[in-house]
Amino acid sequence: MAKxxxxxxxxxxxxxxxxxxxxxxxxxxxxxxxPCEAIPKLxxxxxxxxxxxxxxxxxxxxxxxxxxxxxxxxxxxxxFTGNEKEDIMFEAMENGASAYLRKGENLKxxxxxLFRQIEEAAREKGGMN
Numbered sequence: 001m002a003k004x005x006x007x008x009x010x011x012x013x014x015x016x017x018x019x020x021x022x023x024x025x026x027x028x029x030x031x032x033x034x035p036c037e038a039i040p041k042l043x044x045x046x047x048x049x050x051x052x053x054x055x056x057x058x059x060x061x062x063x064x065x066x067x068x069x070x071x072x073x074x075x076x077x078x079x080f081t082g083n084e085k086e087d088i089m090f091e092a093m094e095n096g097a098s099a100y101l102r103k104g105e106n107l108k109x110x111x112x113x114l115f116r117q118i119e120e121a122a123r124e125k126g127g128m129n
Contacts, residue, residue, distance in 0.1 A: 002048040002122035006031045007038045007064070008080075009056040017051075020111035027118060035064035042068055047075050048122035049098070051114065054081035054088060062088070065095050076121030080114060098124075 004027055008014050014031045021029050030045070032038035034056060042050065050068070054061035061079050068075070076098040081088070089100040099117045104110050 001026055001028055002118060003028045003030070003046065004049045004051060004118055004122075005038060005041060005045070005047045005075075006051045007033075007035060007056075007061075008053040009034055010053070013053075016107070017111070017114075020107060021115060024115050027115065035059040035061075035067070038064070039068065039071075042073050042075065043071070048125050049076045049078060049118045051078045051080050051118065054079055054083050054092075062091050062095055065092065065097060069096055076125055078114070078117050078121065 006014055006017050006029055008017070011033065014033065018029050018031065021027055030041065032041055036058065052061045052064055059067070061081065065077050077096065078099045078101060079092045079097050080101045080103060082103040084102060092100050098121045101114055101117060
């Protein structure tokens with residue numbers, strides 16, 4: 001079972017994400033409404049992956065990624081955003097993101113892809129067989 005922390009400032013999107021990931025019984029989902037809320041959870045909990053939005057007030061997803069890496073939190077990090085700028089994807093990957101996914105219109109396909117990325121990241125970390 002993979003333990004995943006979803007970080008997004010949109011409460012509706014967090015609930016939607018939980019609902020779409022619920023059928024995948026190999027994943028336990030926890031949420032945080034901001035990077036500032038997520039960091040203490042990451043310091044105390046053993047997560048197999050972090051899925052983070054990019055555009056959030058106070059700290060964007062890449063700054064969040066850099067901050068957790070500075071604290072030697074080496075959990076796989078998936079940037080999951082509606083932002084379509086390619087430079088964000090390159091910057092995320094340069095800073096150690098495991099994957100970059102765009103939020104899209106086909107929710108079923110989008111969350112299947114997200115599940116597969118979480119599964120792959122967790123397997124690399126040793127959280128899933």
